Amino acid sequence: MSDVEPTTEPWETSERLGRVEPSATLAIGNAAAALEADGVDVVDLSVGEPDFPTPQNVVEAGKDALDAGHTGYTSSNGVPELKRAIAEKLRGDGIDASPEEVIVTPGGKQALYETVQTLVDPGDEVVVLDPAWVSYEAMVKLAGGELTRVDTAPSFQLEPALDDLRETVTADTDLLFVNTPSNPTGAVYTDAALEAVRDIAVEHDVAVVADEIYGRITYGDVEQTSLASLDGLAERTVTINGFSKAYSMTGWRLGYLHADEAFVGEAGKLHSHSVSCATNFVQRAGIEALRETDDTVREMVDAFETRRDLVVDTLADAGVDVSVPDGAFYAMLPVDDDDQTWAEAAIEEAHVATVPGNAFGAPGYARISYAASEDDFGRRSTGCLSTTSCSARGSFSSGRDEHGRVSKTTTGDSDEEARIVTTEGVLGGAPRIADRRIGVLTIYELVEGRGLDPTTVADRFDPPVASVYRALAYYYENPREMESVRRARAAAVEGVRERIARRNRPEGVAGGAVGD
Ligand SMILES: Cc1ncc(COP(=O)(O)O)c(C=O)c1O
Known part of the structure; x- marks a missing residue:
């Protein structure tokens, strides 16, 4: 035994990690898990993950790739056939893309991480549109960047926020994030708004990250326009996409980024020194997903649209107006100013799990995800959701009856x-x-x-x-x-x-x- 006293804090962790917090959604996840452990039927509207299985032909393509021995490293930026399929897909979106301008990553998150690490130095200014997906802030802080936020609440559309954006973006701004369709609001920005963004970015020579991971999930006549398809944006935009949401492939971990070759050359260094490459057989399955799943994707999007209508109608019946989402599978519910306490009460009392808006820079709201299964959602959550929404902008003050519905109970001492x-x-x-x-x-x-x-x-x-x-x-x-x-x-x-x-x-x- 050495005489050295064991220290209670063995790790001197990096200053950079001290800048970020663990996910704010964790508390709700823990509360939901604790209730489920107690045998309570929790309606989980917190998860941003489609409940559909991965399309069977994609699964088969993955298995075939394994059987064919596609288990070694691939070239770092991705297998040529997949990069070709991605470039084809992007050209279909109006982006003048070639395979050499693509890096295939383990998930869209890694593509975003590499982008931020490539572009952001300590002290650089990065502008996000609030409410914004939780990881943008963490990624920017890890790179030492400074975040400036432009609020789009309560409409969650971009037009009303354009004046603020014009004032915020200056020659000192280095990067602007645009996520359409948006997580957490479900907003799909109009072409006119995106053109205004283009003008701002060009005027101040700002790079743009276009996170289009929900691009295929839009409803009715609404379609999402790719930012890099707009004149003037192609040469300053990094387009991010992935397979998790549109193809229900969250656990496969497959995504990509597209930008010009100069960017890809730099980001590629980080990519090769960190992940080497995305998983070989998963990349092969990705080719099948891009080329042979149009019908299945349409069915999934139709199902999301049905659920979206159910959510909006249920809330409207309860007298709660939400900004109707045109894409993705989220909606923002206006709740108590203290949305954290509201969400904790919602889970404890109505047994409905949501994510407090402060996690997205939108206090006073809770994000609900309707990616949950239709049966689960329709059968169980409708009652809870309307009960929850009845309490929107107020606190919970009721118990549950024998059917699991929330009801007032007389209390005495x-x-x-x-x-x-x-x-x-x-x-x-x-x-x-x-x-x-x-x-x-x-x-x-x-x-x-x-x-x-x-x-x-x-x-x-x-x-x-x-x-x-x-x-x-x-x-x-x-x-x-x-x-x-x-x-x-x-x-x-x-x-x-x-x-x-x-x-x-x-x-x-x-x-x-x-x-x-
Ligand atoms: C807006 C947005 N961008 C990127 C991602 C990353 O997804 P993945 O890493 O699963 O491809 C997500 C996941 O939830 C997201 O919501």
């Missing part, structure tokens, strides 16, 4: 109600407040962990205030039992997280990040 009980099969047999599905551990965490006072907990989560005090007393009186409840719950949460991650995926395929 009698000793009878302040009892703590355990019942096999309810909350995993953990101690809870009599006649309520709220556990002693949850009460303790709300009061001691989140700093809510017992009256607020009683108001917001329904149990009588006397029961809240009784639960706290029970917690302190039974430390051993509570420790084992905590451990059992942590294990169950882990199990549920695994299950959520595996849902809709073939056996043995690991899951992705919740909330993208």
Whole structure:
């Protein structure tokens, strides 16, 4: 044994990682997992992932590629046939693309990461349109860039924000992100708005990142225009795309970037020194996806459109106006100013998981994703969603009836109600407040962990205030039992997280990040 004292903080982690936070969606994911572990049926509207299986012909192409031995490295920027198919697809979108101008990446996220690392130096100014997808900010901060935000709320369209954009983008701006159709708003920007963006970018000599990963998912007559197809933007735009959303291939990890050869030469250095190349047989499956899935993609988009209509109608019936999304599979629900607390209450009380708007730079909103299965969505979430929306811009103040629907309950402070009980099969047999599905551990965490006072907990989560005090007393009186409840719950949460991650995926395929 050495005499050296073990340190409690063994890693001196980089200053750059200190600039970014873990995903804000994690808290909601954890709360959803904890409830599911307790046997509660959670309606998950938080996940940005289509629930459809990958089209069968694409799966077969992947298997055939494996059988044919396509398991080695490929050339770093991608297999020539896939780069040709990508260039063809981009030419179909009006972009004058050649295969040499493409880098195939493990997911669109990696294409974005490489783009930011290629273009952004410490202190560089990057402009994003809020609400913006969560990872832009983290990527820019990791590169040392400074973010400036232009707000598009409440319409989420670009026209009303153009004056702000004109004022914000100056000769000091280095990069502008445009994501259309947008995550999290579902907005598809008009050609007129994109032309105005072009004029601003050209005037101030700014590079543009066009994140078009939802480009094939638009509804009705609405179509998305590729920024790089506009005169003046081709030479200053990096187009980002991927296979996750349109082809339901999230776990395959396949995406790409397109820009001129000068950019690709520089970004290619980073690409080859980091990932070497995207997975060989996955790239072969990507060729099939681009060339042979038009009908399947149309069916999936039709299904998303049906769900979009269901969401919008349900909310309209409940008197909540949302900006109708024309693309992607998200909508922004106006909620309480404190959207974080609102989303936590929505999950705790109505058992509906959403992502708080602050994660996207849009406090006062919650993002709902309608990528969930139609059956699941239609059958279970409609009631919850309208209940949720009824409480939009207000806080939850109701309990659930025997059908799982939210209903008002009369509360009183009698000793009878302040009892703590355990019942096999309810909350995993953990101690809870009599006649309520709220556990002693949850009460303790709300009061001691989140700093809510017992009256607020009683108001917001329904149990009588006397029961809240009784639960706290029970917690302190039974430390051993509570420790084992905590451990059992942590294990169950882990199990549920695994299950959520595996849902809709073939056996043995690991899951992705919740909330993208
Ligand atoms: C706007 C946007 N861009 C890029 C990505 C990256 O997707 P992937 O890395 O799965 O291709 C996502 C994923 O959610 C997204 O929403």
